[in-house]
Amino acid sequence: MLHNKNLRNISIIAHVDHGKSTLADRLIEMSGLIKPGEHVDQILDSMDLEREKGITIKSQPIRLQFEDLTINLIDTPGHVDFSYEVSRALIACDGAILLVDATQGIQAQTFAHSYAAIEAGLEIIPVLNKIDSIDADIENAKKQIFNLIGSKENEIFQISAKTGEGVEDLLVELPHLISPPEKKIDGVNALIF
Amino acid sequence: MRVFGDEIKSNQKLKLVNSNYSFEPSEMGYFDLDFVPSNNLKTGEVGYIITGAKELSQIRVGDTLVSEEDESPVIVSGYKEPQPTVFSSIFPSDSDDYTKLRDSLDKYVLNDASFYYEPETSSAFGFGFRCGFLGLLHLEIVIERLEREFDLSLIVTPPSVEFKIVRNNDTEIIIRNPSEIEKYTDIKHLMEKYCEVNLLFPKEYLGSIMQLLSEKRGTQEDLNYLSTSMVKVRYKLPLLELVSGFYDTLKSISQGFASLDYEILDFEKGNLVKLDILVNGQIIDSFSSILAKENAEFVGRNRVKKLSELIPRQQFDIPIQAAVGSRIIARETIKALRKDVTAKLYGGDVTRKRKLLEKQKEGKKKMRQIGKVNVPKEAFRDFLKQ
Incomplete structure (x- = not known):
């Protein structure tokens, strides 16, 4: 039986190629839905073209079960053409993982999407990705995140979605950082997104 | 869909507010790797619902789902509707393929609601369609999918944008195809869409990027340093310039380091021909x-x-x-x-x-x-x- 207090609706937002779909892949693996190495990359991108170009076009939700915690995860596209897909996903969520590539720092869509998430009233979890890369400039990226949303150093997660490093910590903290969905309206009411 | 109110049960009669379409769900449930049916969706859940609706227009993204007897439904605030910004004409390479193209578009639009098209005739290429896309990447993807999934060979005209004609009696008409201008003889002036672009790039490229922006008829609105090395500028730019090669030039002069985000603004009077x-x-x-x-x-x-x-x-x-x-x-x-x-x-x-x-x-x-x-x-x- 599902309890609301054990439910979290989260989307992943970031600039193009900062690793959203890769992080989604890692989280799916950790939920045990699929075993590592037994699937293609970008599990949630069902179109051939999405995989071929390495981009996400459609927002795709998936329900993940971690013991008694349920996470509805929504992977979003990063490209500016599809930012309406992001706005769709944000409405359905209570929190967002803001992923920033440590090698590139903040980019234009990082700005646009995090503002959209703030406007939608979402809690934002800043996460630095690709920390295993030799080009990673973690300090600089952290400073930029602080300037953007005011997160303190120790509030910023450091992960590598590719190797899976740090993703476990992120997952443990997630339910404490984002509140469970509340009933906002009396009676039957749902939004098609 | 996302449930904001009470639990929804699968044997309940439901209604979509905007389209006023009532139905009894044939199935509902969660997204796993596949669809997983369930007989209810609790408050706060994200899931799917299968309605059995025959017409696509009955189900619109952004609509609110309520119980059928609900007379004064609360509308959950929507989000921005996808607006086509880039327009281009497509024609079959072989004009005998026109019907095939039409059928393919009819099918394609079912799983990409943001795509828009209407028939067009050209003296050079015969029958085809004027299509609207969300942006240049979307255009590229749609064309590639049409060619691949429907086995078509297409001719695509260079991308353009919408313009507004203001006539002498001050009525306004939006045109999506330059050839439509011919229909009107009493044009006072033309208006074009603008957009606000935000650019982030390392400061070494500031000079050449600002030069590019002014060449593209941009006006600067804001400039600040995010850190000692990164610059963020905000410019107002005609949308037409943005879709005609701006992105490629930007990437090449900044060696790929510049990133771009834009938002569409309203029409403004332009010196256009x-x-x-x-x-x-x-x-x-x-x-x-x-x-x-x-x-x-x-x-x-x-x-x-x-x-x-x-x-x-x-x-x-x-x-x-x-x-x-x-x-x-x-x-x-x-x-x-x-x-x-x-x-x-x-x-x-x-x-x-x-x-x-x-x-x-x-x-x-x-x-x-x-x-x-x-x-x-x-x-x-x-x-x-x-």
């Missing part, structure tokens, strides 16, 4: 475009030059011209093929030679008056490719 391309005095409608007056001459010259290299020589001279209104701003001539009519002469007076050449000239002149230029489709297609 319609540039026509004429082959042998005939306007080729698919090549007409609306652009900034200051760019017209440069673009016109380029297009004429390109096209003159692609059209094969004929029996008579063909002028290729670029025109703004009735003023010709550029011209190239494709020289006629000529037989060496003086070959049989072995000497004698020069007047004998002159006579033969005069006769040939006469003939070419006559041909020109009655002749029609048969431009192969391939020439037009190659022209668009460049």
Whole structure:
């Protein structure tokens, strides 16, 4: 039986190629839905073209079960053409993982999407990705995140979605950082997104 | 969908508020790797619902789902509707494929609601469609999917945007195709869409990027340093400039380091002209475009030059011209093929030679008056490719 207090609706937002779909892949693996190495990359991108170009076009939700915690995860596209897909996903969520590539720092869509998430009233979890890369400039990226949303150093997660490093910590903290969905309206009411 | 109110049960009668479509769900549940049916969706859940609706228009993204007897439903605030910003015409390479293209588009739009299309006819390419896309990447993806999934070979015109015509009586008309201008004779002025672009890039590229932005008719609104190395600028830019090669140029002058985000603003009055391309005095409608007056001459010259290299020589001279209104701003001539009519002469007076050449000239002149230029489709297609 599902309890609301054990439910979290989260989307992943970031600039193009900062690793959203890769992080989604890692989280799916950790939920045990699929075993590592037994699937293609970008599990949630069902179109051939999405995989071929390495981009996400459609927002795709998936329900993940971690013991008694349920996470509805929504992977979003990063490209500016599809930012309406992001706005769709944000409405359905209570929190967002803001992923920033440590090698590139903040980019234009990082700005646009995090503002959209703030406007939608979402809690934002800043996460630095690709920390295993030799080009990673973690300090600089952290400073930029602080300037953007005011997160303190120790509030910023450091992960590598590719190797899976740090993703476990992120997952443990997630339910404490984002509140469970509340009933906002009396009676039957749902939004098609 | 996302549940904001009470739990929804699968045996409940439901209604979509905007389309006023009532139904009993045939199935509902969660997203796993697949659809996982469930007999209820609790408060706060994200899941799916299958309605059995026959018409796509009955179910719109952004609609609110309530119980059927709910008389005063609370509407959950929506989000921005996807608006097509980039417009381009597509034609089948083989005009016999028109029906196939139409059927394919009808099918395609079912799983991409942001795509828009309407029929169009062109003198160069025959029947086709004027299509609207969310952006350049979307255009590329749609074309690739159409070609791949529906096995089509397509001709695609260069991307353009919407314009607004303000008529003398102050009524406004939005046009998505430059050739629509011809329908109106009482145009007071043209308006074009603007957008606000945000650019982030390392400070080394500041000079060249600002130069590019001003070349593209941008006006600066904001500039600040995010850190000692990163700069963020905000510019107001005509949307037309953004879709015509801005992104590629930006990436190349910044060596890939600049990133870009934009938001569409409203129409504003612009100094715009319609540039026509004429082959042998005939306007080729698919090549007409609306652009900034200051760019017209440069673009016109380029297009004429390109096209003159692609059209094969004929029996008579063909002028290729670029025109703004009735003023010709550029011209190239494709020289006629000529037989060496003086070959049989072995000497004698020069007047004998002159006579033969005069006769040939006469003939070419006559041909020109009655002749029609048969431009192969391939020439037009190659022209668009460049």
